[in-house]
Amino acid sequence: MFSLPMALTFCEIKIGKIHQKCTLKWNESLVCSMYHLLPVKWISKINDGGISTQFFMAMMVTIPVLNFGMLMGWQSPMTPILQSPNGPAPEVITDETISWMASITFFPPIFCGVFVGDLADRWGRKITTLLTSLMLVMSWSITLFSLRPWALIASRAVAGLACAGCYVVTPLYLKEIASDNVRGALGSLFILSQNLGYLLVYMAGDMLSFASVMWICTAIPVVHLLAFMTMPETPVFLVKQGKVQEARKALAWLRNTSPDDKTLEEEVQLMEIEEEYSRSVRRATWKSIVQDRTTFKAFRIALNVMLSQETCGYLVVLTYAGSIFEQASESISLKLSPNKQTILVGAIQLLGSIVASCIVEQTGRKWLLASTALVTGMSMLALGLWFYITSLSIWLPGWLPVAAMCLCIFADAAGYQPVPYVITSELFSFQHRGMVTSFVSSVDALSDFVQTKAYDPLLKLLGIHWVFIIFSSVCFFGAFYTIMWVPETKNRSVDEIYALLEDGRQKEKRKDIENDETSRL
Known part of the structure; x- marks a missing residue:
């Protein structure tokens, strides 16, 4: 039998164990409840699968795009300064020079876009991105050296080479480093980076001196040029070069795992299989794209969605934003300086881009593109009707065009602008991706150049109301085309996307056969 002290000791031990178990269970429940808190859960989620690393790499890749956005937006706050008799320029910059500065940037990409794509396939995505930053450094340096008309135009021409690099290699880089769930x-x-560049230079132009803005804009590509040398090449390109071990290490860093991970090994093997297939067939040519009906159908889709995006009149809305604010201020208490107006427009652009990044994986590519194209078209139509009705001396409230313009800018940035780049990069294998992206980039540059030079003659010939109505019809056509013929590419491989395109073609064949049989009967 137990003595009283022994019994008490036994009870103390039992009570201690029960207390320890309860404490452990309480701690576990506390950890679980803490995990389900949004910030903790979100941090855990972004670390899983290297999502945080991929976003960091994506931000590094898109810094040249951010700086190019700054370069394009720089003209808005700096034009009044350059045209001022007391400005930093040795002579007053004329409207003709400003017009050429706006349009010449899109001229070099018309011809060199194809060569940039070939360069990215031969030398790699990393070297081409570094060359893009180098072109930006050269462009800003010319402007630092001289503000004479020839220097300003030459600076923009050099920036056109960087434009080709941004619009060709950056979408490829982003596609080839991303996991399917964050692609x-x-x-x-x-x-988003381009619109952030616009907003930053608008704010800098409003708060800082001319020289300070110039030095900040020059410093960004210089720092990027040095920092990006430490970044890895895309695993897809490394596999193409036969550097499988380097590709595995780069992919392990991007996925936040070890090089021996089984899932990682499967991904590398898929890249090797794709590369072996591309080597087994003839070198990719335009003839091979045209001859393969499914690939050619994908090419037509990519070209159409990009052309719809580029010719939707977005540049015209941005150009006419000041006039809309001015006319709206006559009937509502909206008194903003030109710089404050551009900052507001830039903020709306950035907000739309952030929304696009957050919802594109939930909504999918197809319906986000179609819905934002439709909203952009409705906003354009509202602007056109407002200008037409007010031209007939009929009063309409001034908040209508401001609301329509803000909705147009938001919808365009939230889907109509970014999604076509995502779709184009996902529609093609490595074999054709560089060729198609560079060609589409050249066509887009030609479209932008024609729009910026033909805008004033078109405005004088038709009037601003018809210009907006025409652009709205382009948006409506883009929405209709997307709904009818653009496949959903979210979480699908190229083979799965082509299977969808082929199934659509087979359905058309079956309909033709049924119609023939019906006519025979």
Whole structure:
């Protein structure tokens, strides 16, 4: 039998164990409840699968795009300064020079876009990105050296080479470093970075001196040029070069795992299989794209969605933003300086781009593109009707065009601008991706150049209301085309996307056969 002290000791031990178990269970429940808190859960989620590393890499890749956005936006706050008799320029910059500065940037990409794509396939995505930053450094340096008309135009021409690099190699880089579950979000960072560049230079132009803005804009590509040398090449390109071990290490860093991970090994093997297939067939040519009906159908889809995006009149809305604010201020208490107006427009652009990055993986590419194209078209139509009705001396409230313009800018940035780049990069294998992206980039540059030079004659010939109405019809056509013929590419491989395109073609064949049989009967 137990003595009283022994019994008490036994009870103490039992009570201690029960207390320890309860404490452990309480701690476990506390950890679980803490995990389900949004910030902790979100941090755990972004670390899983290297999502945080991929976003970091994507931000590094898109810094040249951000700086190019700064270069394009720089003209807005700096034009009044350059045209001022007391400005830093040795002579007053004329409207003709400003017009050429706006349009010449899109002229070099018309011809060199194809060569940039070939360069990215031969020398790699990393070297081409470094060359893009180098072109930006050269462009800003010319402007630092001289502000004479020839220097300003030459600076923009050099920036056109950087434009080709941004619009060709950056979407490829983003696609080839991303996991399937974040491919759309990383792809949409392309336009987000560009719009962030616009907003930053608008704010800098409003708060800082002319010289300070120039030095900040020059420093960004210089720092990127040095920092990006430490970044890895895309695993897809390394496999193409036969550097499988380097590809495995780069992929392990991007996925936040070890090089021996089984899932990682499967991904590398898929890349090797794709590369072996591309080597087994003849070198990719335009003839091979045209002859393969499914690939040619994908090419037509990519070209159409990109052309719809580029010719939707977005540049015209941005150009006419000041006039809309001015006319709206006559009927509502909206008194903003020109710089404050551009900052507001830039903020709306950036907000739309952030929304696109957050929802593109939930909504999918197809319906986000179709819905934002439709909203952009409705906003354009509202602007056109407002200008037409007010031209007939009929009063309409001034908040209508401001609301329509803000909705147009938001919808365009939230889907109509970024999604076509994502779709184009996902529609093609490595074999054709560089060729198609560079060609589409050249066509887009030609479209932008024609729009910027033909805008004033078109405005004088038709009037601003018809210009907006025409652009709205382009948006409506883009929405209709997307719904009818653009496949959903979210979380699908190229083979799965082509199977969808082939199934659509087979359905058309079956309909033709049924119609023939019916006519025979």
